[in-house]
Amino acid sequence: MRKIAPLRRHDARAGLLFVAPMLLLFLMFRFGPVLGAGFLSLTDYRLSGEWEFIGAENYSRLIDDDLFWESLGVTTLYTAVYVPLTVGLALGTAMLLHRTIWLRGFFRGVFFLPYVTSIVLAAVVWKWIYEVEDGLLNSALGALSLGSVDFLGSDSLVLPSIAATSAWKGFGYSMLILLAGLQSIPKAVTEAATIDGAGGWQRFRHITLPMLRPVLFFVLVIEAIQAFQVFDQMYVMTAGGPVRSSYSLVYFLYDTGFKYFDFGYASALGLVLFVVVLVFSLIQRWLIGRDD
The missing domain is CATH 1.10.3720.10 (MetI-like)
Structure with missing residues (x-):
């Protein structure tokens, strides 16, 4: 049983290596837009590409x-x-x-x-x-x-x-x-x-x-x-x-x-x-x- 455990760990690492590319793509396309939107919400971003970091000003603007x-x-x-x-x-x-x-x-x-x-x-x-x-x-x-x-x-x-x-x-x-x-x-x-x-x-x-x-x-x-x-x-x-x-x-x-x-x-x-x-x-x- 002691010899089997390292093999199982090796198989687990190999499995993670196989799924890592798809897992990274999933995380990137799943949480990347959310993080991007969170950053944009703290800026005064416009269509021209110009932006300025304004903190929570957009959220205080929402309240009013x-x-x-x-x-x-x-x-x-x-x-x-x-x-x-x-x-x-x-x-x-x-x-x-x-x-x-x-x-x-x-x-x-x-x-x-x-x-x-x-x-x-x-x-x-x-x-x-x-x-x-x-x-x-x-x-x-x-x-x-x-x-x-x-x-x-x-x-x-x-x-x-x-x-x-x-x-x-x-x-x-x-x-x-x-x-x-x-x-x-x-x-x-x-x-x-x-x-x-x-x-x-x-x-x-x-x-x-x-x-x-x-x-x-x-x-x-x-x-x-x-x-x-x-x-x-x-x-x-x-x-x-x-x-x-x-x-x-x-x-x-x-x-x-x-x-x-x-x-x-x-x-x-x-x-x-x-x-x-x-x-x-x-x-x-x-x-x-x-x-x-």
């Missing part, structure tokens, strides 16, 4: 920037609408597919299809659906003798309308993950609960949800990250309007970096967004996944 707080509020409100809507739709669809045997694979593919559709294409189609004059939704409301609704032009309806579009586009991915989690629950547990007289709601509350909690936590985290990074839908459907009612934090970051070329301030915005998402994920971990 009303547009930052406004865009952060829009993003938080959008997340509060989008995440429950998407997760609820994904969970409900997954439970229906879990109980369905006939054409389960077909319906699974149909529900997953919007996820692989271009987000720009989906936003263009849904923008037409929401049109006041000749949109599909308002045409249906007119056929029912109901008045037309300006879904994208109303301050109170624009975020729920965009969230509905995003939920239609993205719920298929979470549905498949939740469906896999439902299929991993032992049938013996639910059958025993049924024999003991537990109803459908009791089985869902006391068996399905607790056993699905790790999967549900993962779905909530990835959907929350998607929500905080929303940009494409708002750029295509509303251009941030009306009156910045759909002006998200990433939209603000985009304008700062690629419209005004203030890359130092945009980098500070990106790092603040990272911290916001991290804190939100930790809160979800504490509320939902703390026992796992």
Whole structure:
């Protein structure tokens, strides 16, 4: 056994030498941009290439920037609408597919299809659906003798309308993950609960949800990250309007970096967004996944 140990150490060193090039590339492309953004956030870097080290001035500027707080509020409100809507739709669809045997694979593919559709294409189609004059939704409301609704032009309806579009586009991915989690629950547990007289709601509350909690936590985290990074839908459907009612934090970051070329301030915005998402994920971990 003493002779084998040096051989094992030699094999370990050889393995590290083989994976070292790819590991270095991974670290460089994974953490290099993050470190670069962190350095840029401490400078007044411009498109001309001129820069000056200004320390934490960009971050103190954020605190006094009303547009930052406004865009952060829009993003938080959008997340509060989008995440429950998407997760609820994904969970409900997954439970229906879990109980369905006939054409389960077909319906699974149909529900997953919007996820692989271009987000720009989906936003263009849904923008037409929401049109006041000749949109599909308002045409249906007119056929029912109901008045037309300006879904994208109303301050109170624009975020729920965009969230509905995003939920239609993205719920298929979470549905498949939740469906896999439902299929991993032992049938013996639910059958025993049924024999003991537990109803459908009791089985869902006391068996399905607790056993699905790790999967549900993962779905909530990835959907929350998607929500905080929303940009494409708002750029295509509303251009941030009306009156910045759909002006998200990433939209603000985009304008700062690629419209005004203030890359130092945009980098500070990106790092603040990272911290916001991290804190939100930790809160979800504490509320939902703390026992796992």
